[in-house]
Amino acid sequence: MTWEIKNRLQEIKQKLETYMRRFLEGEESALYSAMRYAVLSEGKRYRPLLLICTGERFGASHEVLLPFACAIEFIHNYSLIHDDLPSMDNDDWRRGQPSCHRAFGEDVALLAGDSLLTLAFEVMSEAPMPPELVSRKLEAMAEISRLSGPKGMIAGQFMDIKSSPAQLSEDQMIELMEKKTGALIVASVKVGAILGGASPEALLIMEDFGRRLGLAFQIRDDILDSRQPIKSKLFRPNYVHLVGPEKASLKLQSLVFDAIDLLQKANLLTAEIKYLSFKLLELN
Amino acid sequence: MTWEIKNRLQEIKQKLETYMRRFLEGEESALYSAMRYAVLSEGKRYRPLLLICTGERFGASHEVLLPFACAIEFIHNYSLIHDDLPSMDNDDWRRGQPSCHRAFGEDVALLAGDSLLTLAFEVMSEAPMPPELVSRKLEAMAEISRLSGPKGMIAGQFMDIKSSPAQLSEDQMIELMEKKTGALIVASVKVGAILGGASPEALLIMEDFGRRLGLAFQIRDDILDSRQPIKSKLFRPNYVHLVGPEKASLKLQSLVFDAIDLLQKANLLTAEIKYLSFKLLELN
Numbered sequence: 154m155t156w157e158i159k160n161r162l163q164e165i166k167q168k169l170e171t172y173m174r175r176f177l178e179g180e181e182s183a184l185y186s187a188m189r190y191a192v193l194s195e196g197k198r199y200r201p202l203l204l205i206c207t208g209e210r211f212g213a214s215h216e217v218l219l220p221f222a223c224a225i226e227f228i229h230n231y232s233l234i235h236d237d238l239p240s241m242d243n244d245d246w247r248r249g250q251p252s253c254h255r256a257f258g259e260d261v262a263l264l265a266g267d268s269l270l271t272l273a274f275e276v277m278s279e280a281p282m283p284p285e286l287v288s289r290k291l292e293a294m295a296e297i298s299r300l301s302g303p304k305g306m307i308a309g310q311f312m313d314i315k316s317s318p319a320q321l322s323e324d325q326m327i328e329l330m331e332k333k334t335g336a337l338i339v340a341s342v343k344v345g346a347i348l349g350g351a352s353p354e355a356l357l358i359m360e361d362f363g364r365r366l367g368l369a370f371q372i373r374d375d376i377l378d379s380r381q382p383i384k385s386k387l388f389r390p391n392y393v394h395l396v397g398p399e400k401a402s403l404k405l406q407s408l409v410f411d412a413i414d415l416l417q418k419a420n421l422l423t424a425e426i427k428y429l430s431f432k433l434l435e436l437n
Numbered sequence: 438m439t440w441e442i443k444n445r446l447q448e449i450k451q452k453l454e455t456y457m458r459r460f461l462e463g464e465e466s467a468l469y470s471a472m473r474y475a476v477l478s479e480g481k482r483y484r485p486l487l488l489i490c491t492g493e494r495f496g497a498s499h500e501v502l503l504p505f506a507c508a509i510e511f512i513h514n515y516s517l518i519h520d521d522l523p524s525m526d527n528d529d530w531r532r533g534q535p536s537c538h539r540a541f542g543e544d545v546a547l548l549a550g551d552s553l554l555t556l557a558f559e560v561m562s563e564a565p566m567p568p569e570l571v572s573r574k575l576e577a578m579a580e581i582s583r584l585s586g587p588k589g590m591i592a593g594q595f596m597d598i599k600s601s602p603a604q605l606s607e608d609q610m611i612e613l614m615e616k617k618t619g620a621l622i623v624a625s626v627k628v629g630a631i632l633g634g635a636s637p638e639a640l641l642i643m644e645d646f647g648r649r650l651g652l653a654f655q656i657r658d659d660i661l662d663s664r665q666p667i668k669s670k671l672f673r674p675n676y677v678h679l680v681g682p683e684k685a686s687l688k689l690q691s692l693v694f695d696a697i698d699l700l701q702k703a704n705l706l707t708a709e710i711k712y713l714s715f716k717l718l719e720l721n
Contacts, residue, residue: 180587188587240544241544258524260524260598261595263519263525264519264595266551267550267551268586271591275579275583278578278579287571294558294562298556298558298562303548304464311466314544315467315545
């Protein structure tokens with residue numbers, strides 16, 4: 154079973170890569186090279202896969218889902234480029250290669266990030282959609298902009314750079330993680346459901362699922378980060394440093410199991426969504 | 438007559454300020470303070486006024502136009518914040534006050550810019566619109582994203598930082614100005630026309646008008662810049678340095694007169710649009 158699901162997800166990933174390329178190729182400037190460098194390097198594509206698998210559960214076609222999956226991945230990548238900049242995390246490396254500003258300069262990296270964010274909304278605005286479903290498209294765009302904006306993802310980035318880890322309570326740390334990382338995962342799940350025409354009740358359940366999954370995603374990241382020999386980002390809030398490795402690991406597990414349980418009970422779970430959720434328990 | 442038009446534009450500007458405030462107020466974080474600082478400082482609001490006056494010509498209501506006028510102004514301000522950053526123009530001053538990163542730090546300024554760009558699309562996605570006009574709304578959003586993206590405004594910003602003034606031809610300089618500044622002015626004019634339901638022919642004329650006005654806008658800026666005693670940005674391309682002050686001034690005049698002429702002949706000119714166009718001839 155598992156290899157079948159892996160193959161299906163691999164196929165979807167291939168479709169997504171092809172789809173994303175069409176917006177990034179054909180221009181030779183360093184600006185476009187920087188965008189390609191950032192987006193087309195090896196990435197897990199977790200958010201777009203989650204969006205597409207959720208959309209499939211509610212009966213949306215790949216044609217309808219792909220532009221939004223592409224937009225979510227562009228937004229995710231813009232946020233990484235800007236996060237890595239010297240005035241932010243000052244990270245020299247990303248996905249095993251020099252970060253975008255190390256490869257192209259700070260100015261080009263800044264504009265490449267701005268470009269990907271703008272392009273995300275271009276792709277969505279131009280997404281083909283049957284006229285009777287246009288309201289879903291606008292709802293999806295509104296959701297993505299809200300969740301990636303200054304009350305969503307950017308609020309989390311802001312908390313991340315402005316909080317002193319020693320003074321954060323666990324509640325504040327969870328709010329930070331829910332915004333910085335969770336918001337875009339919630340967006341992926343909600344937008345898949347919206348595009349598939351989920352009922353208001355199902356949408357609430359999916360949102361709840363996304364919130365747990367998003368938190369789990371960041372806790373897993375923090376666990377992996379805390380195991381790095383060079384703790385370069387010790388000055389940034391990390392859940393493991395706050396509660397210790399055992400509690401972090403238990404929290405991760407309970408979030409993933411609760412998330413799956415929620416969908417199972419609502420009869421909304423698919424093999425693909427289950428697989429993507431369990432993925433977060435792999436710590437190597 | 439002129440004072441009546443000035444009063445009308447002043448009233449529209451007031452409406453716009455009130456409208457923009459509702460998206461920026463009520464949050465106390467430094468992130469929101471930085472956004473307010475950048476947007477709500479004294480600005481000419483040239484682009485949103487142009488958008489609204491064009492929309493009025495084609496019969497669109499202020500209710501329909503305001504969200505898009507607000508979005509254009511947010512996008513304009515995000516581009517200024519990012520342009521001023523040390524890795525870009527490294528400008529310490531903007532509109533007579535310290536630039537956003539000088540007042541709030543580079544990290545907060547970066548995120549405030551990202552926030553305004555994202556918020557622009559949130560405001561447009563959520564804009565109220567009669568169901569039969571939803572396609573206009575999507576067309577307007579697509580237009581704004583294309584013209585402010587990596588083939589529009591950002592391409593111009595990229596050319597601006599990467600061109601060596603000594604090696605630019607006049608054609609390249611004009612392309613730079615058309616993208617860096619012109620694209621958002623074209624967007625303002627086109628979006629006003631689209632929201633008012635302009636015919637394809639009228640839309641083409643408005644686009645042509647916008648292109649001339651946008652170029653005039655940047656040439657005027659370059660003339661004013663070249664008159665500054667401290668030429669801090671001599672390393673950036675400037676039309677006056679390329680062709681000399683006389684030719685630049687003649688070019689500005691002919692662009693403005695041609696632009697007005699174009700609309701006059703097509704019976705599309707209004708007193709407000711004429712006033713805003715002639716404004717560009719004021720050089721003090």
